Amino acid sequence: MAELLNHLNLAGAIFGLLATVTVGCAGIVALSRNVVHSALGLVVCLAGVAGLYVLLAADFLAAVQVLVYVGGILVLILFAVMLTNRISDVKVSNLSMGQGLAVPLGLVIATLIGVTALSVPWDTSAPSGANPTTVRLGNAFLDQYLLPFEIVSVVLLAALVGAVVIARKDVKE
Amino acid sequence: MDKIIANPLILLDVGLGHFLAVSAALFAFGLITISTRKNAVGILIGVELVLNGASLNFVAFSRYVTGSITGHVFSVFIIVMAAAEAAIALAIVLSIFQNFRTISSDYTTELKQ
Numbered sequence: 001m002a003e004l005l006n007h008l009n010l011a012g013a014i015f016g017l018l019a020t021v022t023v024g025c026a027g028i029v030a031l032s033r034n035v036v037h038s039a040l041g042l043v044v045c046l047a048g049v050a051g052l053y054v055l056l057a058a059d060f061l062a063a064v065q066v067l068v069y070v071g072g073i074l075v076l077i078l079f080a081v082m083l084t085n086r087i088s089d090v091k092v093s094n095l096s097m098g099q100g101l102a103v104p105l106g107l108v109i110a111t112l113i114g115v116t117a118l119s120v121p122w123d124t125s126a127p128s129g130a131n132p133t134t135v136r137l138g139n140a141f142l143d144q145y146l147l148p149f150e151i152v153s154v155v156l157l158a159a160l161v162g163a164v165v166i167a168r169k170d171v172k173e
Numbered sequence: 174m175d176k177i178i179a180n181p182l183i184l185l186d187v188g189l190g191h192f193l194a195v196s197a198a199l200f201a202f203g204l205i206t207i208s209t210r211k212n213a214v215g216i217l218i219g220v221e222l223v224l225n226g227a228s229l230n231f232v233a234f235s236r237y238v239t240g241s242i243t244g245h246v247f248s249v250f251i252i253v254m255a256a257a258e259a260a261i262a263l264a265i266v267l268s269i270f271q272n273f274r275t276i277s278s279d280y281t282t283e284l285k286q
Contacts (some may be wrong), residue, residue, distance in 0.1 A: 005216045015187045019195045026202035026222055035212055042218050049199075049225050052192065061248055064282035068252050073221065073259045080214050080263045084270040102209045110201035116267035117211070124237045126190055136242040137249070145246050152253050159257035 015055055022048030030106075031099070039081050043074050057130040060137055192233035199226035213266050213276040217259065224255045 021044060028041035046069045053062035141149045177200050199222055206219030228248045235244025 003187075005269045011187050015191060019191070023202075026199050028216060029222060030202040030205045031184065031208075035215055038215060038218055042221060045199075045222070046225060052195065052229060052232060053232060055187070056232050058232050058236070058245055058248075059203040061232060061252075064252055068256055069225075071223075072254060076259055076263050077214060077218060077221075080266055084266060084276050097209060097211065099205075099209050103188045105208075106205040110197045110202060113197040113200065114194050117197065118190045122189055122234075122238050133242060133245055137245055140246050141249075142240050146251065147189060152226055152250055156253055156257050158262050159178065163260040163264035166261070167267050171237065 015052075018048050018051040018055065021045075022052065023081070035081055036078075039074065039078050042077070043070060046070050055139065058133060060134045175183070181202075189233055190231060191235075191238040191251055196226040196229040196233070199223075199229065211277045211279055213269065213281075216278070217262050220257060220258070224251055227251060 008106065025045035025048065029038045029045060032038045032041060041062040050062045050065040050070070051060075053065055203219045203222030203224075203226060205218055206222060210216045210219060228251045228273075231244040231247045231251070233244075235241065266276055269281050273281055275281070
């Protein structure tokens with residue numbers, strides 16, 4: 001029993017730390033006046049979400065989150081920020097309007113979602129061992145979800161080709 | 174009992190509700206970002222936050238309610254979609270910047286100039 005309490009204590013402490021970092025950095029993203037701070041806040045926020053995936057025993061997803069989000073998408077975003085904004089002009093780099101309306105609205109929506117989610121008596125009796133998920137994911141992708149998997153590959157290819165076509169400069173004939 | 178009073182963190186038996194609360198907060202902050210930013214890249218950052226909140230929900234339900242792998246599959250699809258969306262949107266942003274010299278959504282009101 002003491003062992004169990006210790007375990008819960010550790011999980012709870014780690015969860016508290018990760019949740020604080022994640023939500024705090026989401027706040028920085030939403031409210032910062034400098035777009036570079038927003039982008040860097042997103043880095044830490046997404047890393048925190050990867051940590052929460054680890055806590056949820058989603059090992060493969062945590063690795064993918066770090067590789068794709070923190071490594072890929074965020075480099076793209078930072079690249080776009082550096083390329084398109086006059087960074088020295090931080091006062092105008094991340095203008096926002098209507099925060100007096102949007103923040104209360106966001107709070108109301110978060111409260112609504114939270115209250116709804118917590119008031120529903122979810123059946124949490126399912127077996128939830130911390131097993132490795134990679135094998136099961138691979139089997140699911142090549143069996144039950146084969147068609148969506150192939151379609152999403154084609155979509156990704158089309159999107160990347162489209163991105164190249166859109167971003168390149170027109171070649172004068 | 175003394176131990177519980179001495180250390181309130183012991184009471185924090187992490188469950189489904191905690192993860193749902195975090196993802197609700199992520200979603201709300203993303204929504205605030207999307208609705209208040211004028212910078213196109215800022216709006217995109219808000220979309221990423223919303224997608225992550227949804228993805229976290231899928232994984233939490235997969236862990237605590239269904240016990241199956243389906244939630245993970247959906248999360249992988251969400252991540253792939255987010256990657257495709259980010260690549261396309263940033264290409265569009267760069268293209269807009271080349272044409273308008275700004276990416277503020279106030280000034281990019283025409284498709285062609």
